[in-house]
Amino acid sequence: MTNVGEIVARFEQFAPQNWAEDGDPVGLQLGDLKQTVHKMMVTLDVRPEVVDEAIKNNVDFIFAHHPVIFRPIKKFDLADPQNKMYASLIKHNITVYTAHTNLDNAPNGMNDWLADLLELSKREPLLKEHEESLLKLAVFVPKKAAAKLRNALTTAGAGQIGDYLDCSYTLSGIGRFTPQKDSHPTIGKKLEPTEVAEEKIEVVFPQKLRSKILKTLRIVHPYEEPAFDLFEIQGNGIKYGMGRVGNLEHEMSVTEFAKYCQAKFKIAHLRIVTDDLEKRVKKIAILGGSGGQFYREALKKEVDVYVTGDISYHTGHDIIANGLVAVDPGHHIEQICKPYLQELFSKWNAENSWKIEVLQSKLITDPFIFI
Template identity: 45%
Template sequence: MKQAHAQTIIQEFEQYSPKHLAVEGDKIGLQVGSLQKKISKVMITLDVLEPVVDEAVEEGVDLIIAHHPLLFRPIKKLDVDTAYGRTVEKLIKHDITVYAAHTNLDVAEGGVNDLMADALELQDTEVLVPTHEDKLFKLIVFVPVSHADKVREALGDAGAGKIGDYSHCAFTSQGRGAFRPESGADPYIGEQGKLERPEEEKIETVFYESDKQKVLKAMFKAHPYEETAYDIFESAAGGRKQGLGRIGKLNSETTLDEFAEKVKEAFQVEGLRVVGDGSRTVKKVAVLGGDGNKYTMTALHKGADVYVTGDLYFHVAHDAWMEGLMMIDPGHHVEKIMKQAVADRLREFLSKNQYDTAVMVSKVQTDPFRFK
């Protein structure tokens, strides 16, 4: 039975949700246990509460990947007579590792905020609150004509050449290279001591900094030469903004009350709080998972008609109402949308690499609120 190592699983996950995207001071990464072990079963959850840990014990889970950190505030003591203390005790006793991806999963492409925007069918989305820039680089590599197509395809498959809605973008020019293999060389073309002038193609493409390792690894694997000649420059075209929240447009205008029903259906909630006249028109929508109170004015200034976020404060809602910004609060718990998406991504990786490690989604309800 080929079980994936915990480090292998987390390394793959961090390709999707890298730590550097997290807001400064956020409590992410390893929280409890060890990553130095093989994993038979992974569980994806929004929260790590005692019933979730009980579920993990019952299901034989070795690794929990959560969105909300278990260890978020400073701990002064671990009293095992409290629910919190018992939760940590059970994790340690049953050798269950807990790993958290919080704001980095919010910011990540395909993460919580993209999933929420997709659920609401927003179009032409942009980042609401920029926090990082994924720099754009230009890659130039020289390849023998016989392997040019192979290298070009490998680069594109690894993420190079993304321009707008196009992938595998590249420019190619032909010429003659020159090199002389010296003593100790094992050349793909030519002989030691003799100058070679092979027909080569110069491939130029671009890649984002977040894809650098994958792109270079793919290039070296596909390139036939013992020593690969290449250059990398930061592009003057600039990178792409990354950050919290998304803002985009609906396919067609609707009313606030009609859109509120869409939000209920998209996030599978029994009820929600709405600020604004239900008959007003909605076209441009801002969304931010979790507690988005401090970004309310950002949504207003970026032209949103309505702002969808959780945990709205009374006075924040008052201020938005007076400024004419409509708001919908479906609750903090709608971030649960990440559970199935993360599970699907990990299953794909494990299957592709022929690991027998299983992935499950927690079924425990962790939303503390209910509607009467």
């Protein structure tokens, strides 16, 4: 048994909310983080039919990629289908959480899933790459309590450097203090200068784990007032960014690439923006969602084709005028997040013994039909 808060805390180690673009309403959208979860459902969109599907399946937690509340609610008039849907979610105790651009930006998140599908190699983000700063903790602890604290810190996520886990460094020394009359010393007596054989443990961890690590330290450290240093260090932080650029295994024509996308994304139709269907292409940029506005970034990376959804008429003209080729497979290709999210949550479910059921919405929420 678990609750929404515990599930999303695990997810946010993978794609923290602060990796989202400014103004993107990610996180808890509706409901309660304390909501007990028996069954969760992952979905691309939260639409009235998706809510009906959740109710039918006794789902208590919906995890969505697209934010459900995308326009401010001015009147809660239930004649509006969107409001009716919110009311239905509340009535059935269903909590909704969304991970949007933080999931797009995350390493091994949405844009990597799309790039995986196209089998792109030598990848880098399309848009500006961010780096999450690392913090270093140096904590002084009595020798007898050192192993327990070190293990607790690494269990909480400290000590990861690249592919290495449980990284730490230890020095032995002597700690000195004089407990004052209102203190409650674990070692030593009030008003008596005390010396203790201590260890200094050093570990690094990403900024996002700051409160978790400090909470762990305060719980596990035996002293009333643990002594520690905490500082930001440069380099080796986790890099993240929007979109992906990479190479196809073989060069092909624009037409062949468009057919390749159709097969990979399992879609009947797509739009091609080009004045030369025979042009040979190999270097591809992909950005899930509505990425038309970022075509200049694709030009800067000197890609042959830019794959993104919702390209508008005039942006299409600009893309051609700049000698770029674009393929628009539609926004709905992001539905590939469903199996990937189901797999991730199922894995965390097993690791944490949550004993929940993880479903994926079976509905197609693409608003467009091609005839």
